[in-house]
Structures are given as structure tokens and as C-alpha cells.
Amino acid sequence: MLILRKTQQADRLAEVKLVRHGDWINVIDPSEKEIQELVNKYKVPAEFVHASLDLKERSRIDTVKNWKLFIIRIPVKKETKFLIIPIGVVVNEYNIITICAKENEVVNRFLTDKMNGFYTSKRTRFLLYLIKNANYYFDRYVEELQEITTRVEHRLLHSQANAEVISFLEIQKTITYFHSALINNGMLFEKIIVNKKIEIFPADKEILEDMIIENKELLETVTIFMNNINSTMDAYASVISNNLNITMKFLTSLTIILNLPNIITSFYGMNVKLPMAQDPMAYLTILLLCLSLIIFSLYFFFRKRWL
Structure with a gap:
């Protein structure tokens, strides 16, 4: 838990020990002790804390007495994977508190002083800048996903390995989560204007x-x-299906061609009288017959484009 302060007089974010009006409390992956401190010492509604830490929580606005909760869905990059998690912004008349289950770049951008023009005492402006950060990282991570997609597509052209297909499915799942989060956030932003859940100044x-x-x-x-x-x-599924059909046609044709000699010669293994059974040159006639059938079958399947 960090208690932070940035004022117009001291235009730099600084960590402080004691909370006073206009400070920002930042909580990332809190312990049970920190959760109890938020609830008991700072009087944050317990349901607000737990909702902010629930990874399945959707974007929404809630109010309990003089506390307001804004839950925003934000993107997080963990090694090579992209996740969507909620961050809770809890506001009262004096302070702003951010609660999140995971460390994220959206909040870290404030901590590295990359955000100009915000002060911890201006709660509405802070909330809007946090939204701006979320949009910034959505845009940035979408660009990264597009680059990854291009590389995976290039590999798919030369390989049909399961790893490439799984990579593509991961991208598909990730971008679906991004899409859902942006829709939810958009609805939240509209509610902020329409319902006036927080004081909006003209500049804000x-x-x-x-x-x-x-x-x-x-x-x-x-x-x-x-x-x-x-x-x-x-398109890739169609290509795989088409390749499978081609392979099945080839194997079917090969099976038929290889079985023709076996069908003919098996007749002469039966204990019944057959034409040319006593002819010493019968094997040559049968051989020529099998060869003729094979040549005819090859010609037929080539014409059908099965081979």
C-alpha cells in the first residue's frame, strides 16, 4: 500500500506516511492485513474492496453513502500473454483510492511521473487520466498483437504445426476479451456523463x-x-479440410490400385476350376491383365485429379 501526494506547489509525485485530504492511496495485490486497514482505518466499504479484487468483475459504478466505486477493465501484459483485469477507483470527498489484484502499467505510468497535468487532490481529473492510460495501453497492446498475428500468419503459410494454430487461437481469445472490455468501459464512460456520479468540471x-x-x-x-x-x-480451417480431402483421395486411389492385382490373383487360390488353370503360361496372362488394370486405373484417377 502506497500513500502518494502530488500538489501544484510540489509538482512531483511523492510517497508520504500519513494520509491527509487530497492524497492518493494505491493498493496492489493487498494482503489480508491491508484489506482490513482499508476497511477499518479508512472506512472503505468492504464490498468495494472485494469487488475491485475480483478478476471477473465487469465495468460498473456503485455508491455507498459518501463513497463511490468506479470499476474499469484494463489490459495487462504478463510476459508474452495479455490479460484483462478490473481496477477499482474508490472516491470520497477527500481522497482517491485505487485497488487492483495485479501490478499494471496503467497505474505504474503515474508512479513514473510520465503523466503531466494531474494532481492527487483533483479526483475527477485523476480518474479521467487513469481512463486515458487504460486507452493508451489498449491501443499499444493491440498494435503488439497485430505484429504477433502477422508473424504467426507467416509461419502458418509454411507450417501446419499445432503450435501455430494454438498461438492463433490464443490471439483470437485475447482480442475477444479486449473487445468485451472496451464495450463495458464505453458504457461506463457514458454513465459517468449521464448519471453525474462524480463532479465533472467543464475542462474535465x-x-x-x-x-x-x-x-x-x-x-x-x-x-x-x-x-x-x-x-x-x-480460411485456414478450409485449407486444412481441403488438404485432408486431397490426402484421402490419394490414399483411396492408391488402395484401389494396389488391391486390383490381389483381387484377380486371389481367384486362382480357390479350389475350383478356372480358365487357364492348366496352362503353364497362365501366370503371364494374369500378370499382363493386372498391369493393364493398374495402368487404366492410374489414367482414370489422374483424369479425376485424385493423384
């Missing part, structure tokens, strides 16, 4: 409207990307 309203436009543009980009991935997967 313009920022929020820009964030809504950014979200819609991102959603459009992700939708196109998702459709392209689905189309590619459908």
Missing part, C-alpha cells in the same frame, strides 16, 4: 468526451482486427 468534461471518442475508435479497430482473425481462422 472535454477530456472525458475525448476519452469516449478514443474508446469508440479503439473498439472499431479491435472489431476489425477480430473479424480479420476470425476470417483467417475460417
